[in-house]
Amino acid sequence: MTKHIKILEHALSSIVRRRFKNLAIIVAFAFTVAALSTIIFFTDSLKTEAENILASAPDLIVQKTKGGRHDLIPIEYAEKIQIIPGVGEVTPRYWGYYYDALTKANYTLTGLMSKKSSLELINGRLPETRGETAIGAGIADIRNSEVDGELILVNSRNLGVLYKVVGVFTADSVMLTNDLVVLNNDDIIDFFDFPDGKATDIAVRVYNSSEIQNIASKVKRLFPETRPITKSELVRTYDMVFNWRSGMMIAVFSGAIIAFCIMAWDKATGISAEEKQEIGILKAIGWDTSDVLALKFWEGFIIALTSFFLGVIAGFIHVFFFDSSILAPIIKGWSVLFPDFRLTPHIDLYQLFVMGFLIITPYVASTIIPAWKTAITDPDTVMRG
Amino acid sequence: MEEATVIRTENVKKIYNAGKPDELTALHTISVDIDREKVTVLQGPSGSGKTSLLSLIGCMSRPTEGRIIVDGKDIVKLPERFLTNIRRRKFGFIFQQFHLIRNISVLENILLPLYPLDMGIGPMKERARAVLKKLRIEKKKNLKVKSLSGGEQQRVAIARALINEPEIIIADEPTAHLDRKLSEEFIDILISLQKEGKTIVIATHDPFVYAHQCVHKTISMQDGRIDKVTVR
């Protein structure tokens, strides 16, 4: 044990003595790690936010389809769903998308589903009567509107409708509400000209979460033209998308990591005369090839670990304290109303471990053969000069 | 083999780069005995093969042909790790240009040979303290080697050679870069070591060394062959 501690000490001293060369490697490596960890922290954080949001989503959403596309659902279906054993609250939902030509942004217009809404966070209040609206902070911003202000939207009959803004959702709920316009149910039906007795979809609460799948099957049997979407399917889809995205990024960055390892190999092979002599001295004074290999392993490992931690810290600070300012333009893309949110600092140890595994393992591996070539230096090279 | 002989070479040959255009026969069929607790000198001009022979005697390389017996054991066929084990336990080396690691401290340089021995940190420090005191360089232990004078570096090199308590000290041209005074100091240290029971083998072409009265046996070499052996 002492032997390994002392060899580790010597490895540290060796790294410090060749600080410029090693610093160059650490900086380049840390930069690559920072880019990768930024992506991972960002998508992981979004995934967590999405999971939190989905926690308040209905257990089951029943949509009607026609020709494979979404269609409005008759409200009477809700009555029939209500009588299925195990079903709690059944609520027809009225909502739709609105394209605002003025700001070239897409809004989500929704009716008030119930008094005890999950949309609690608000400056002002939710709409109580017709002609009133509560809007998201993003919309208030781009339409220069505020509480007691006005909002004019063009309805499906191409007529402008004026609403009084009675509430603006706070920044804390921005992930859910940034592009949201909440109206009275009658206003929404009127705005989109929904036919009588039809709603966008039906939200269903189920008492026992293990029964959700059963109830979804029953709904499907009752109404074959509908598409019941369970919460777990939503979670699964989000999970897949986020995994896909972060996996995609890792796949892309793997190229960068491999390129880096090739560089590491090249650097390790191009050992300086001074370093070669040092190894010769160590061999001459009694170090075995395996001792020198241990020394080289620790050097590589320390560099990789240092770069990894520096890169991860840089990525963490970039995402959670600088709002991913470098990454944001890439992700925002077409979205005008991109939420200006602060992600909750969150580290998933598993993600960190996987990153470390992906980064440190190939780096150390790429230095094995060059390290061995150095370690088999003949001990008598120092004598032969 | 008599107990008096600690190392024996039997018809050793050393060829570098065998089969290549720059093939060089450094030693041609050398047989020598190194006597225990005595000072033996390998003397000859540059290129006579004394460094190559020293390297073989010190278990730093293997001969192309022949046998080398150290303390009754033929070491030629031993795998490298066993050779290294013998070297780190029995031998201490003082190189021509000292070959200290200049950017680390005196203490770190001295302790380096002990790391592979897997000793406890306490005993390591104890030995270092003893050897630094013996060679009168304790006050310089935390200084970087590059800041020391030639004589001080020489003593650090000797300290490093002694730290593993070797039986045999090998010195290759130890006085090549030293003035007369430092050369005398060096010989005095060697004599004291020999009196403690250590076997000393020196390769040199410095007459101040090979003609010194402490030398028991002088092996003169020329072109990779033994010219003559003189025993005092």
Added chain:
Amino acid sequence: MILHPGILALVLGASFVFLMTLFSAAIGGIIVLRWDFNSSSSYQLSLERRTYLISTIMNYVLGFQAVSLFLFLYVVDDLYKLFVGAMCATGSLNANPIGWYALISKIAAFFCAGFWLALNSIDQRAEDYPLVRLKYILLLCITPLMGLDLFLQVAYFLGLDPDIITSCCGSLFSESGSGAASSIASFPVHTSMILFYTVAGLFFASGGGCLYSKKGWLRYAFSAVAAVLFFCSLVAIISFASIYIYELPTHHCPFDIIQKEYSFIGYPLYLSLFGTMFFAILPGGFQPLKKNTSLKSIITISEKKWICHAMGWGGIFILLVSYSVLTSNLIYF
């Protein structure tokens, strides 16, 4: 392919490892053909030096296989959310029939790499490298196993389809089901406990016997009992340890115990079990090599350490199982 970061890490790592093992096997092949211990030529010296390279690579391979075994478990446990009907790693493994084979090949690769390294370590401590040819021939045999490990992992992950409805541990490890897993799950708790502790007792007794006596048959017995203990331990986990951990008499899943809800107790359990098995097979496995005089004393010294390690890890495993039973709120008897 599910572009899951853990999957990428596993596949990339396994690819690296396979390539490195292949490289080592190629050098090993040359060594088998050209090794001449009695030669002191520079070529023989270069072959000797290459043995260091292979040792380093194989150390790395073993380290990777150990980490990736647990990472594989974690990943399949993380993937279950993507499959309808799955609630733990069992569901993920059932989603593609190759899953179980991938897991078994990983375990086999881990043990083979470990055994090879133990053999290498013994050989390197002998002055005449008596096992050189044997160990590099073994390396040539291990290489296809690493390739198989890589192939099965890739085939498993590529074949995963989130649209597949899979079955979870509730049906696989159900007492009323059919199949091996159900048979183990329905093994009577009382009998399973007696069997487990009896075999564990035999294990420690034979280990103690090996420490105090030099008899060769005791080493064989120790390794054989350890192999039996390994299977008894897996049965024990499924049949009784799991129900005490979950505090539910019908829940026998061997994978849910690696989840956060159960304080990840599965990891130290499986780590100690594999550790026990790894060290315990060595004394029996190396006993025939004691016929070689240069190896006898080396193996005798190493054997003591292996036996102590095996008993140490075994002790930890038994303590963990017993602790789970004693501190559980489930009262079965």
